[in-house]
Amino acid sequence: MSDSVKYLLPEDRIPRAWYNIAADLPQPLPPPLHPGTGKPIGPDDLSPLFPMALIAQEVSTEREVEIPGPVRDVYKLWRPAPLYRARRLEQALDTPARIFYKYEGVSPPGSHKPNTAVAQAFYNREAGVRKLSTETGAGQWGSSLAFAGAFFGIEVKVYMVRVSYQQKPYRRVLMETYGATCIPSPSNETDAGRAILAQDPDSPGSLGIAISEAVEVAAKNADTNYSLGSVLSHVLLHQTVIGIEALEQMEMAGHWPDVVIGCAGGGSNFSGLAFPFIGKKLREKKDVRVIAAEPAACPSLTRGRYAYDFGDTGHLTPLVKMHTLGSTFIPPAFHAGGLRYHGMAPMVSHLKELGLIEACAVKQNPCFEAGVAFARAEGIVPAPESTHAVRVAIDEALAAKEEGKARNILFNLSGHGHFDMQAYADYFSGKLEDRDYDEAALQAALGALPKVAA
């Protein structure tokens, strides 16, 4: 039995710049629009929420954006992250495919999210901001921003989707350990939260509602900015440290990936791994298939409409063009809370329209089955979100076996599942349902999309 192989980079190989895919696009990204005027928004529209440095990154078309020294210094705690060849998994599957994975669970909060949380905390502190408000679903983003806030002296307030707040107490305690405040959403603290509670006092909450609450707090308080953990182009930009390192590590391994896979909620870990490879494809005509793996219960890329929509339920955000299930769509409960968002990053949506990426939707039971097989072969217990990427990687390896041909598969293991063992317990006891979303509710939400001149 040959052992799994780990490809490590020395500390000085932490990337010095993030990669901005906007520089290499064959067609530019459709701009965000002001919901009142229908005209493209300008920096002033965003300045109540974000520091200018991040607003500039949001619209930048420079290929390389320098990573500030203090951000690289914090990255040193866990970066460069390891890339592994999953030899034991290959053997368990008896596949001729080579399976590689980049492991982002080595960060202190346990996922890829600190890659952007640290950068966002840094730029806000540089701009003199002392408080950040944000939302979190399953709690990974909230705990990542809480961690970053502790390093840069920023007070962090997190609106956590109520069902997760109740189901995942340890994530909340982790946020509190880092010094953040965590409030179940919908809450009585905001107009957006009160409006939902008036309709439904027992509302389980949703990411869209929690975003409205966090945005409202930042908009109404001059000393507070807002921070988002996925979807926006500057967030995807920060995550490209993953793929830049992986390019170098695949070179060490002596293989170019035929397929690159990431799970996709808002699209940030997927983009972080994939964009540098897509950049090579665009500039150097390197061939690579890129697959976004999304949950069948919340399938924005495969079943949503490509249209301008709000990022939140309360309609406080600008309109962005994305694959969306409608901002009023509330997905059924399932365990990968980090994938329960109605939209997909505009940049990921744009690449899908351009035919540069593929998408597939997977159900949670087969995902957990893949997660367990991965844990038994490779030792790492994947986060429920990450099991979506594991599932699709295993399916690619099995397809290679079927065809009797080798292929190189690279996927992003976006985080570990140590705070999600209840989800595994439910899977083992047969309690996990593969619930479909409600088609009528989806049609109603799509029917309520804002009207925007094409």
Ligand SMILES: *Cc1c(COP(=O)(O)O)cnc(C)c1O
């Ligand atoms: C939040 C999260 C995701 C989903 O978010 P993306 O922006 O789509 O990456 C995936 N995996 C893990 C471990 C997460 O914490």
